[in-house]
Amino acid sequence: MQQWFMLTVVGKDQPGIVARVTTRLFDGGCNLGEASMARLGGNFTIMLMAQYDGSIDALRRLLAPDVAALNLHLHIDGIDGHLHAHVVPDTRISVFGADRAGIVAQVTTALAGAGFNVLDLESDVAGTERQPIYVMHIEGCAARGVDALEQALEKVRREGVEVRLVPIDTMIG
Amino acid sequence: MSLLDVVTYPDPRLTQKAIAVAQFDDELRAFVRDLEATMRGGPPSVGIAAPQVGRSLRIAIVDVSVKPNIAHHGRLVLINPEILHAEGSVVGREGCLSVPDYTGNVMRAGRVEVTALDEYGSEMIYAFEGFEARAVQHEIDHLNGLLFLDRLVSRRNDLFRRKVYK
Known part of the structure; x- marks a missing residue:
């Protein structure tokens, strides 16, 4: 082996x-x-x-x-080297806003609560030292559907974080 | 009707320019049936091209009707297809029967006008958009020896989905 x-x-x-x-x-x-x-x-x-x-x-x-x-x-x-078993993400979530502590925790907790499994996450602190902005991209699988995610993210949005949810329609040809 | 073996990258037959179909006979139609059965009988896919079963012929089949709520033309047999006009560019995720276990972002025209012959040799002209346009461009690439791997753009930092129509 x-x-x-x-x-x-x-x-x-x-x-x-x-x-x-x-x-x-x-x-x-x-x-x-x-x-x-x-x-x-x-x-x-x-x-x-x-x-x-x-x-x-x-x-x-x-x-x-x-x-x-x-x-x-x-x-x-x-x-364990589990190769050749990629899971295809079905949803992409983009988050941006003025940087502050807690954005990742709030967004990912909301997502996890709505049945979302994160497959890929990357984030950057951009802007300037005086006005930092936070940009995050997440891809994963929405096990309970996109509507459940949208609902869960409403609360995060009300707190001033821009969250966009886009289905990933993978074309297999 | 039989299922054909799908060839996978790096098989050199996937990188050759396929030859135009000249004979529209029962043999061609039997092959089209087998090709379609292969597309529908394997892992879920919305298109297939003859080079993917090792035949160097300019034949593609596309059927995106399984996707809900999109514009489409149903089952399409595209023989000797040519893109007459393309506009816009959209990033979208693609995978391929010939490239198992990998998906990636590819830039495609948002709308294409295509002329092609059907399996009886009748000339058709289609206007495709969105997901169907992407599938048609992916299959026509196969006829020119190209895979989506040849057109990958970075998955990182790609922009929010946007449509740009010139």
């Missing part, structure tokens, strides 16, 4: 991190699965699936030179 690990790498962003880490993994006998990199507030973050025959400790030793040279934080978990 294939052995999979989830690697989480965080650090100060600089050019060449992905190339260096993935080359080291490839040379060390890893096969990468799915990966997601994001630059969050100037910080480099990546989560990547790696198939590897050795132990967590061996994987950590393999990456140790790069972790030290680039001053990265590395976290490794053993995982």
